[in-house]
Amino acid sequence: MPGPGGGDLARLRQLNERTVLRVVREAGRPRVAEIVAASGLGRTVVEEVLQSLAGRGWLVEEPAAVTGRGRPARAWRFRAEAGHVAGLDIGAHGVRAVVADLSGHVLATVHERTTPALTRQKRLRTAGAALDTCLSEAGAPAPWALGVGTTGQVDATGRVTHCNAIPGWTGLDLAAHFRAATAPALVVVDNDSQLAALAEHRRGAAVGVGDLVLMQAGLRTGMAMILDGRLRRGSHGAAGDLSLLRGVAWEAAIEHLHRCPDVPADVPGVDRAERAFAEARAGRPRARTAVRRYVRAMAVAAATAVSVVDPALLVVGGAFSRSADLICEPLAEELSRLCSSVPEIRASTLGAECAALGGVALALDGIDRRLLADSRGRLPDLGVNSL
Amino acid sequence: MPGPGGGDLARLRQLNERTVLRVVREAGRPRVAEIVAASGLGRTVVEEVLQSLAGRGWLVEEPAAVTGRGRPARAWRFRAEAGHVAGLDIGAHGVRAVVADLSGHVLATVHERTTPALTRQKRLRTAGAALDTCLSEAGAPAPWALGVGTTGQVDATGRVTHCNAIPGWTGLDLAAHFRAATAPALVVVDNDSQLAALAEHRRGAAVGVGDLVLMQAGLRTGMAMILDGRLRRGSHGAAGDLSLLRGVAWEAAIEHLHRCPDVPADVPGVDRAERAFAEARAGRPRARTAVRRYVRAMAVAAATAVSVVDPALLVVGGAFSRSADLICEPLAEELSRLCSSVPEIRASTLGAECAALGGVALALDGIDRRLLADSRGRLPDLGVNSL
Structure with a gap:
């Protein structure tokens, strides 16, 4: 049987990268030996992948807490600060924006009251402005991904199929609107109650x-x-x-x-x-x-x-x-x-920010799907701050 | 690093057995080359496992359909006839029993009408008699597993927690009753509507x-x-x-x-x-x-x-x-x-036998869980016709 070809080797390297990245994210601040144990990969491969991911901005090496004598151990950390995601919650009575880092840690929130009677265009503009303000308060450039929640039914493509509470909202392609406004960010849209349930499950009353x-x-x-x-x-x-x-x-x-x-x-x-x-x-x-x-x-x-x-x-x-x-x-x-x-x-x-936090969770899921589940292609260089 | 010890090797052999068994069951009548391809195991290992499983009554080697010249190819088949499962549906107005082989192929069915007023003991006796008649009609000795459906709510242990339709049924430990009656068969109990849904999903209107x-x-x-x-x-x-x-x-x-x-x-x-x-x-x-x-x-x-x-x-x-x-x-x-x-x-x-067929599906699931998902221990010798 012939050995693996060049394409197979590249794919193996991509799989190893994602394995190491996942292990470091989940473990928090693991040492190399812990990454070796949790990944099932050899130490040489792990060291190589760590250096490569650090060079591209995904991981950083920091001194670990000293637990004994000898030279201080090295620990690795996922650079959650390397990128940002945003959640938006657009309702009849107001708009909320939340910006978080790649670990879901909230950096800024913005709330704007609206009236149910506001026109579609004005509501979209209010939401866009709230998102911009929130990103600027968080010191974040463009988000990698945006999760949008809205009142009403939303189909799988991100279009509002039915909405009683906001006039002119039925038929609106929210995903397309925010894709145009935030390109090249990944945009995902869902019903606000569903996002609230997601948030409670991830970080609220239902963990x-x-x-x-x-x-x-x-x-x-x-x-x-x-x-x-x-x-x-x-x-x-x-x-x-x-x-x-x-x-x-x-x-x-x-x-x-x-x-x-x-x-x-x-x-x-x-x-x-x-x-x-x-x-x-x-x-x-x-x-x-x-x-x-x-x-x-x-x-x-x-x-x-x-x-x-x-x-x-x-x-x-x-x-x-x-x-x-x-x-x-x-x-x-x-x-x-x-x-x-x-x-x-x-x-x-989670209170009033619940649905917007669900948007953050949905945005993070989208990034995980793109980067970790789909193992085609090399992880990008984070010098370019986008997907 | 030390190589795998004796325990590891035994475990590896058990995993390989289950892999081959699963591949043969799912493929129907595969040839050795197809089993090798689908299992990901080497040809020598596959040949060895096939002989071993055939020796213990799980698989049988038969001539494959001839597709070209040369000596006829060998094909392998799961011996669905090696064991039996039964489904019982106990309701207020009647009892139904179904006996099937290990592929779910129905061999016999029995229906007994009852009145809602029948006592608990008489209803259990009617159900037991229907099961015995059905097994005898199918030419089956004891079933490997029995799936029982009943009106009312059933808890995870197989006890009826609430039942309005059958007097004296609430509180009955149906699983314990049929375990005593059919030992050493595996007994699983569920609500009759749930079994009906399972049957429709596996072989009825909802495949x-x-x-x-x-x-x-x-x-x-x-x-x-x-x-x-x-x-x-x-x-x-x-x-x-x-x-x-x-x-x-x-x-x-x-x-x-x-x-x-x-x-x-x-x-x-x-x-x-x-x-x-x-x-x-x-x-x-x-x-x-x-x-x-x-x-x-x-x-x-x-x-x-x-x-x-x-x-x-x-x-x-x-x-x-x-x-x-x-x-x-x-x-x-x-x-x-x-x-x-x-x-x-x-x-x-699936008509009136729907819930009893769901019992068959539940019984087959139980066997799969015991034999295939749990990989501890070697597959038994089917000379002893039970689990």
Whole structure:
């Protein structure tokens, strides 16, 4: 049998590069001996690959913590600062941008309020400006990848197929728009609730939980699922869309809070719900009734998803997750009446930036797919700060 | 570095055995050269393993179809006839047994009608007798593995945690019962709808479909899901249990058929629904109305599952799937009103034996897990016809 040809050798080198890069990223600050052990490669090969990756800006050699006598050991670190990713969350009431390094460490965040009535062009411009401001605050040049979340249904190509909450949004090719605006960055787009679930699973209330339903409770409602550790988008991107289901009137649930008689008439619409929670927390009976009715209406939606997929965890996300003290207990009570099996209930730990952080996670996944899973081609030289 | 020790060599041989066995099973009747290519093992190793597996009854060498001149090539075949598995479906109205070979080829089936009022002990005895009759008809000694399906919720250990349809069934440890009765066979137990979904996915209406919801339409209702190619049982075995969900009155849907005025009063309860379908097919207006109302009630349950998980396919299973000509079209119409995305709808192709065939699939999976995934220990000698 003939030995490996030149093409095979190049491919072997590319595979080795990715193996070493993955081992260093996952281990944090491993020494060479640890990289050798974890990679299954020979020491000579590992040393060679480390030098090569360092020369191209992917890794850096630093002194390790001294644990004994003798010369200080060398440790290797993934240069998370070598590139940046961004997350954007575009909703009816506002736009959020987050910029992070290649390890997902957040460097800057920006929030701009908008009104639901804003035109498509103005909303896209507001989002673009928020992204630019955020990148500039983070001291980041262009991002390698951008993850965009939006209200409504998004297809696999990144086009908004259906959106009630933002006028003129249905049919918009968000991926194409941001590809043009941020080229050559990788752009990925998804529904905001799905990104929120992804973020809670990666870094929030649901780390290590394989099966969860996330219910967005805020000015907008939404539902998303992680099943077997993976985001369940559905065969047509419509998983968790309960909008046409009779008896599940959760999108109107917020009206119980808006109409609460304990909230003074001059409190503006966007603040009324939060004020109702505050009044309920202060013990006012009519506000407590309004919250109870709100939770009861939301519980029907939660129970629908819980009965179908039977998750281990229900995460209450969205802006109202700040009032989890008033929501989680009555929600559990309602679920025990409506479901044969009640999951644990936790409030989001990521708050209002949840969907934008999900965008960051999606962007990082996209980079991993391009760089690590696909082993064709050599890793680029990071002197050029892009993919 | 020292070379592999004796333990490593034994383990390597076990891995090679399983690789060759898997390759032969999947390929059907491969020649040695094909086994060498598909296994990635050397020809000498493959020849050695083939002889060893043939000596122990797992494989048999047969003449291959002659494709050219020269001496006839040898082909290898997995001895599916070397062992048997059985599937049992225990419901309120009857018991079904299926016996198959190690490739899932059905050798015999038995059906015994029961009444819902039958006691626990008598029902278990009926099931045991049906299994024995079926094994005897198949000419099979003891099965290697038994997959049991039952109405109600079943936990991971094979205990019935909740069952409304069969009196005295809740709390029954079905796995322990059949382990004692069929030792040393491997016994696995699951909900009957879940087994039906498994069967449709493996050999029925849903082969090759990654995401599907199965709705059982018959004297009993039920719901099960395959997501990403795997049975979704839920974190507490309660996935698809809509029994407490308000507004989903699908368990009572059959009353529309039972009360149909076009069905003569002397038709007994268990046959009234089928008769109502027959009258509707004959064009009788009151029977058509009854079927329409039945489908409308079932559609609410289907829409609930479809809205949450957005599957590619909805399979209508159960005894009434024989009347798919009257069900599927109005069901699709109802779903288009209740869901933002309507899946393809197909009728079961496996009919009344669906859940028992799912038991066969579960039993075969159990054997594969024991023999192929777990590579500790040598494959047994099939002179002893058990695991």
